[in-house]
Amino acid sequence: MTVDLESILFRYMFNKRVLSYFASLNTEILDFLREQIEAGKIKSIVEKTFPLSQTADAHRYYEKGHLKGKIVISVIDRE
Secondary structure: OOOOHHHHHHHOOOOHHHHHHHHHOOHHHHHHHHHHHHOOOOOOOEEEEEEHHHHHHHHHHHHOOOOOOEEEEEOOOOO
């Protein structure tokens, strides 16, 4: 099973109930999440990567919708 944990958490980041939930996270839960990520049970899906110079193109791509993964804007020139 693949879960995009980042988008789930980000969507509710500014919700007051969620903020109080984050305050109650303990190391046991965080260790469990880390183990799941390291075991490959929780993965981020990257659909497309854009260089920083093409940020406007990345936004246009996002606005088209129908994404199946994350859009990454790289600040490191990998060419």
